[in-house]
Amino acid sequence: MSKVNLKDLAKALNISVSTVSKALRDSYEIGDETKKKVIAKAQSMGYSPNPYAGFLRNQKSKTIAMVLPELTNNYFIQAISGAEAIAHENGYHILIYATNDDKEKESGILNHLLNGRVDGVLMSVSSNTSQYEHINELIQAGIPIVFFDRICHEIETAKITTNDFASGFLATEHLIQSGCKKIAYLSISEHLSIDHKRKQGYLEAMNKHDFTIDEQLIVQCSTDEKSNTQKIKKILTSKNKPDGIFASVERLALTTYQVCKRNNISIPNDLKVISFSNLRTADLLNPSLTTITQPAFEIGKEAATILFKHLAKRKSIIPNENIVINSELSIRGSTNPTIK
Amino acid sequence: MSKVNLKDLAKALNISVSTVSKALRDSYEIGDETKKKVIAKAQSMGYSPNPYAGFLRNQKSKTIAMVLPELTNNYFIQAISGAEAIAHENGYHILIYATNDDKEKESGILNHLLNGRVDGVLMSVSSNTSQYEHINELIQAGIPIVFFDRICHEIETAKITTNDFASGFLATEHLIQSGCKKIAYLSISEHLSIDHKRKQGYLEAMNKHDFTIDEQLIVQCSTDEKSNTQKIKKILTSKNKPDGIFASVERLALTTYQVCKRNNISIPNDLKVISFSNLRTADLLNPSLTTITQPAFEIGKEAATILFKHLAKRKSIIPNENIVINSELSIRGSTNPTIK
Numbered sequence: 001m002s003k004v005n006l007k008d009l010a011k012a013l014n015i016s017v018s019t020v021s022k023a024l025r026d027s028y029e030i031g032d033e034t035k036k037k038v039i040a041k042a043q044s045m046g047y048s049p050n051p052y053a054g055f056l057r058n059q060k061s062k063t064i065a066m067v068l069p070e071l072t073n074n075y076f077i078q079a080i081s082g083a084e085a086i087a088h089e090n091g092y093h094i095l096i097y098a099t100n101d102d103k104e105k106e107s108g109i110l111n112h113l114l115n116g117r118v119d120g121v122l123m124s125v126s127s128n129t130s131q132y133e134h135i136n137e138l139i140q141a142g143i144p145i146v147f148f149d150r151i152c153h154e155i156e157t158a159k160i161t162t163n164d165f166a167s168g169f170l171a172t173e174h175l176i177q178s179g180c181k182k183i184a185y186l187s188i189s190e191h192l193s194i195d196h197k198r199k200q201g202y203l204e205a206m207n208k209h210d211f212t213i214d215e216q217l218i219v220q221c222s223t224d225e226k227s228n229t230q231k232i233k234k235i236l237t238s239k240n241k242p243d244g245i246f247a248s249v250e251r252l253a254l255t256t257y258q259v260c261k262r263n264n265i266s267i268p269n270d271l272k273v274i275s276f277s278n279l280r281t282a283d284l285l286n287p288s289l290t291t292i293t294q295p296a297f298e299i300g301k302e303a304a305t306i307l308f309k310h311l312a313k314r315k316s317i318i319p320n321e322n323i324v325i326n327s328e329l330s331i332r333g334s335t336n337p338t339i340k
Numbered sequence: 341m342s343k344v345n346l347k348d349l350a351k352a353l354n355i356s357v358s359t360v361s362k363a364l365r366d367s368y369e370i371g372d373e374t375k376k377k378v379i380a381k382a383q384s385m386g387y388s389p390n391p392y393a394g395f396l397r398n399q400k401s402k403t404i405a406m407v408l409p410e411l412t413n414n415y416f417i418q419a420i421s422g423a424e425a426i427a428h429e430n431g432y433h434i435l436i437y438a439t440n441d442d443k444e445k446e447s448g449i450l451n452h453l454l455n456g457r458v459d460g461v462l463m464s465v466s467s468n469t470s471q472y473e474h475i476n477e478l479i480q481a482g483i484p485i486v487f488f489d490r491i492c493h494e495i496e497t498a499k500i501t502t503n504d505f506a507s508g509f510l511a512t513e514h515l516i517q518s519g520c521k522k523i524a525y526l527s528i529s530e531h532l533s534i535d536h537k538r539k540q541g542y543l544e545a546m547n548k549h550d551f552t553i554d555e556q557l558i559v560q561c562s563t564d565e566k567s568n569t570q571k572i573k574k575i576l577t578s579k580n581k582p583d584g585i586f587a588s589v590e591r592l593a594l595t596t597y598q599v600c601k602r603n604n605i606s607i608p609n610d611l612k613v614i615s616f617s618n619l620r621t622a623d624l625l626n627p628s629l630t631t632i633t634q635p636a637f638e639i640g641k642e643a644a645t646i647l648f649k650h651l652a653k654r655k656s657i658i659p660n661e662n663i664v665i666n667s668e669l670s671i672r673g674s675t676n677p678t679i680k
Contacts, residue, residue: 062452063452071411071417071420071436072414072417072620074412077411077412080438084438084440093437093448093449093452094437095436096411096435096436096437097433097434097435097436098420098436100424109433112402112403112433117457254620254624257624258623258624261623261624261680279621280412280594281594281619281621281625283598283601284594284598284625284626285621285624285625285626286624286625286626286627286628286680287626340601340626
């Protein structure tokens, strides 16, 4: 049997999680009648007297969570390091939760955090997250969230990103300047803010240089590696094949490399490749990979800094703020035949 | 001010953590006098009435921790995935803690877990961990640990590893059969069980083939990338330079690749390289990297399976058991010039 939580209570009482939470905390904002109702219901439903949250009010959990789509991505690993540096300074531990890029798992994790086992959350949303109730509930329960990278525009809080539009533009223009005539864009999810902005940058650069946009060259990939491999192979072996690929995320560039290797497509001679990536081995690949390198460590650091600033003030609503830290273009062999 | 925990109480009372823990749990094993003393001390020191542990006895935390040396290592990322598959089946969440391969941080994390925020721990120790008090305390506090990969022989519990000795032997023999005459071994830490066994395998293969052991070719590396780079560069540019390198861990193989690239040393012509590694991009490196590939996913799965079996029985002491899941040799371009 799963444990009764704030959400279950709120549902049973037909009031908001926020009200339940405040009632149990004996907040001045809630009337006595409501408090009594909430406490009675909590008892009848066997809601355990919230040991974590009680603990928290007296002594903080000294823990924050990072909720991330995947760990097999150097961007997130570097962001963890950045956040850890700040957590350590503040005497905090970081718990890492991986959603496997799945909205259901993400909801389950945030639900699990409702009991207050952490003081705050740094989060990058899953690529199929398009509704945000589970995120709002956590904030209403008094646990602040700071977004980084894959953000939710719809939620009021601090958001740390890189200059995705400008970097998408730069990446595409670099392919054009390297001689590409037909440039494909590999998208990871249409729901993701970062993907949308990178694609807008791609489209803008194509427009600037009077390139025709070919919808067939905008490839909608997903978290399914097998299907991505098939889609990439299909365009690279079609009549209408591109001579340049801009991968929105690292994983898709690696799949492109695998497809090229298996099908004897030479990078950069037959196909030039550029990707958003923080791969440690970008330099050691065959050929070395031209990347848009994000300041992942700095982004993690900044996200944690803002969260701790607000934790110190014991504020759970963080005012809306957009912080942008710029990425850098690193030109390597996959777009330049003179570099090994 | 940091919170008073079981360990602080035990120290103040000059009795074991285990006794304190049992006294507070009102265990039949502890006499009334001791219980009274413990409770009095707990009150006087402001020990909070252990909300997590109280919570746990009635309703489990439904959470386990994985305590790992580093996240920038595909082995551990794959082990997490394996453990998560089992945790998910059991309705559990996994918290990931990174020790950054540092014993001090490792101690801090286990201390943090003493309050019972998790039901059990899967652990791979830091490379500088040579004393185990912090690990014993956790087990005595009723939180079982299962080791995998970097294990502690000194502690009674289940331990999941790969066939490190046989794989070290196989790796070295593969270099010999590929024509190497002078083979260096890159060690990551003399404290680590896995490193010791891999090195023994190396020495045994050298002996079998009547190769002289040259102590200068056994390079003691560390977690300091800069120092590793210098050490590897030094042997690769010395008069006594090796024509084969066996890297005990992935990170050292990548450093070797970087050093070779910068110093125009051609792999595999001038130097053949083999490494324990679960790198996703092993196949895409220049040249592709010959690896001893560990069944990391399976190892994580097995470790979690054993932990959950014991959690179900509510036993905190897991009987000693050594489970070995074999690695595989994947021959690629770094030891064979005919493979790209």
